[in-house]
Amino acid sequence: MINNSAKKLPWVTAAIGLAALGWGWTGGGEPLVWAGAGAAAGVALILFTEPALAQTSEWSTRRTAARVRGKSPAAAPRAPAKPSQREPMEPGPGNVKSLVETLLSDGRYALLLRPQIAGNLDTELLTAAGEQLDQQMALVPDGEVLLEPAVPGADLSLAAADEPHGQGLTLHVAPAFLDRYPVTNRQYQAFVDASCYEQVAIWDQVVWPAVLDFVDATGQPGPRFWREGRFAAGREEHPVVGICWYEAAAFARWVGKRLPTDAEWVKAACWPVNLGPGSQIQRRFPWGNTMDRNRVNLWGCGPGDTVPVEEHVAGVSVGGVYQLIGNVWEWTADDFRFAGDMPDGRGTPQPLAVLKTLRGGAFDTYFDHQATAQFASGDSPLARRHNVGFRCALGICDLASQSAVAFALSAVPAEESLEEPVEDCDEEASDEADDNAGANRGLPATAIAANP
Numbered sequence: 001m002i003n004n005s006a007k008k009l010p011w012v013t014a015a016i017g018l019a020a021l022g023w024g025w026t027g028g029g030e031p032l033v034w035a036g037a038g039a040a041a042g043v044a045l046i047l048f049t050e051p052a053l054a055q056t057s058e059w060s061t062r063r064t065a066a067r068v069r070g071k072s073p074a075a076a077p078r079a080p081a082k083p084s085q086r087e088p089m090e091p092g093p094g095n096v097k098s099l100v101e102t103l104l105s106d107g108r109y110a111l112l113l114r115p116q117i118a119g120n121l122d123t124e125l126l127t128a129a130g131e132q133l134d135q136q137m138a139l140v141p142d143g144e145v146l147l148e149p150a151v152p153g154a155d156l157s158l159a160a161a162d163e164p165h166g167q168g169l170t171l172h173v174a175p176a177f178l179d180r181y182p183v184t185n186r187q188y189q190a191f192v193d194a195s196c197y198e199q200v201a202i203w204d205q206v207v208w209p210a211v212l213d214f215v216d217a218t219g220q221p222g223p224r225f226w227r228e229g230r231f232a233a234g235r236e237e238h239p240v241v242g243i244c245w246y247e248a249a250a251f252a253r254w255v256g257k258r259l260p261t262d263a264e265w266v267k268a269a270c271w272p273v274n275l276g277p278g279s280q281i282q283r284r285f286p287w288g289n290t291m292d293r294n295r296v297n298l299w300g301c302g303p304g305d306t307v308p309v310e311e312h313v314a315g316v317s318v319g320g321v322y323q324l325i326g327n328v329w330e331w332t333a334d335d336f337r338f339a340g341d342m343p344d345g346r347g348t349p350q351p352l353a354v355l356k357t358l359r360g361g362a363f364d365t366y367f368d369h370q371a372t373a374q375f376a377s378g379d380s381p382l383a384r385r386h387n388v389g390f391r392c393a394l395g396i397c398d399l400a401s402q403s404a405v406a407f408a409l410s411a412v413p414a415e416e417s418l419e420e421p422v423e424d425c426d427e428e429a430s431d432e433a434d435d436n437a438g439a440n441r442g443l444p445a446t447a448i449a450a451n452p
Contacts, residue, residue, distance in 0.1 A: 100125050106190045109133055110256035110394050118400035137177035137394060138320040143274065145267040146170050146282060148374040149337075171263045178260055178268050179391035181309035181322050182239035182330065183251065185223075185231035191251050192229055197221035202253045207246040210382060214247055223247075224384040237308040239328045239389035245356045245381035248331045248390040259333040260393035262376065265359055269325070269373035271318040284372050286317035286324050291368045296326035299366045306363055306387075325371050328389035329358040336378025355379060362387035 100121070103111055109132035112118065118126060148168040196202060198221070203211055216226035223231070224242030231240070243251075245259075252258050260268075270282040283289060293301035295315035306327055316322050324330075336355035355378035361371030364387055369375060379385070 097125065104128055104132060106194070106255075107132070107136070107187055108255045109136075110399075113399045114256065115400045133177065133394075136180060138180050138268070138317075140173065140176050140178050140264055140268045140319060140393075142173060142175040143267070143272060144170050144172050144280065145263050145270070145272050146280065147262060147266055173261075173263045173267045175396045176260070176264050177394040177396065178264060178319075178321055179257075179393070180320055182328060182389045182391045183248075184237050184309055185240050186236040188223065188240040188243070188251060189231060191254055192222045194254075195221075196250065196254055202250050204246055204249060207382075210246070214244065214384075216242075225386065235306075237310065238306045239309055239323075241306065241328055241386055241389050242384045243389070244384045245331050247384075249333075252390075252392045255392065257392035257394045259331060259390060262332050262334045262337075262357055262359070264393055265324075265330070265332050266373055268317055268319055268321050269360075282373070284374070285315075286321070286373065287315060291371075296361075296371065297323070297363045298326045298361060298371055299364050302326070302363050304363065324360055324373070326361050326365070327363055328360070328387055329362045329365075329377065329385070330360050331388065331390040332357045332359055336376065356381045358388060 100112060103109070109129040112121060112125065112129040113133060118129075121129070146168045147170075197211060197214060200208065214221065216222040216224060216229065218227050218229075220226075220229040222229050223240055226232075226242070231238075249259055269286050270284070271286070273281045275281060285291065285295075287295055292314075295312055297303075297307050297312060309323060309327070312323060312326070315325060317324055334357050336357045358377045358379055359375070361375070365371050370377070379388070
């Protein structure tokens with residue numbers, strides 16, 4: 001049975017249409033057409049058919065009923081937080097700009113740079129989205145990166161002098177963007193305020209039964225250590241913690257991004273330099289090969305807690321990414337892999353499918369060798385730890401053409417084509433983005449126009 005929200009479809013069509021774009025066109029269906037306000041209507045009509053509305057409504061009702069029965073500490077649902085209360089907007093040309101501005105204010109600019117949308121936005125809105133991309137994400141250029149095998153408790157740097165590459169796995173990484181900072185409490189608050197814990201479509205189907213248990217200390221939907229659906233005062237720019245892998249993936253999907261692969265994360269941190277065939281140099285830390293605790297927030301050199309994501313500027317990577325080492329461990333998209341049996345004789349790491357990879361170390365990481373660009377740990381995808389956060393990635397192949405993004409930043413003439421897709425695309429990463437969506441420091445996004 002459909003609740004009253006279905007009766008509000010005329011404005012839901014516009015309000016949700018744009019909000020759903022991140023997974024609307026990447027789920028393997030037919031391309032969607034964007035034409036002013038009609039695009040919002042088209043997306044919503046495709047996604048919010050009666051079965052979808054019924055399913056979402058039923059899930060929301062079951063969450064509320066579970067709280068009332070005492071499944072979680074809260075006896076009844078609270079009123080929505082003030083930041084999430086927005087006036088419904090009727091569809092129409094005048095409101096398209098408002099809808100786009102709402103996406104931008106929530107940090108969902110990646111949705112607007114998708115091929116199906118970018119070519120139909122006016123210059124002002126496209127430029128605003130491109131500028132946010134440039135400010136919030138850093139380019140990870142294409143190329144090879146070596147992933148060292150994960151050996152629990154081992155410090156592989158001890159063997160680096162004799163065998164720099166060890167028995168690792170060399171992978172090619174397609175060009176991508178990586179968030180400059182871990183996702184903050186402030187950013188995640190927008191996700192909570194938008195009632196995303198009740199939007200079934202943005203969650204992996206396998207975890208649907210468990211989402212009812214993703215609550216805070218007071219039983220409200222949200223990170224484990226929040227209270228009443230909100231983070232503690234004064235921690236707006238601290239990295240969000242107490243979220244499991246599935247929560248991180250759902251947030252990434254909501255903003256039109258995905259979690260980074262291991263290879264993307266490591267490449268951003270160690271910044272490989274290719275010296276020729278079979279010769280490559282990789283950093284042990286984003287700043288070099290020697291641990292410098294003045295550059296990071298680890299055990300014994302910080303406040304014993306998380307710090308704002310813009311701190312420790314001295315530890316920024318070559319590409320302009322902050323806090324890849326320390327502050328919080330970070331979820332990546334991949335299953336945790338370890339140096340197990342090697343039936344092919346090449347040392348290919350074997351996956352532990354029940355675990356997801358964590359990288360970077362945290363404020364309470366004691367051993368230096370666990371806080372390097374290569375060290376990998378793993379945990380249950382349902383774990384909600386006090387020292388684990390995440391950041392998002394975005395494949396260039398998932399964006400509009402190179403000329404489109406460059407045009408957004410006023411780097412090429414307006415008459416350049418906005419429709420050709422980027423050809424250099426990691427198929428595996430692109431497939432993962434589809435599933436999740438339904439060498440200068442601080443290299444700007446405009447660099448992709450000069451480096452096809």
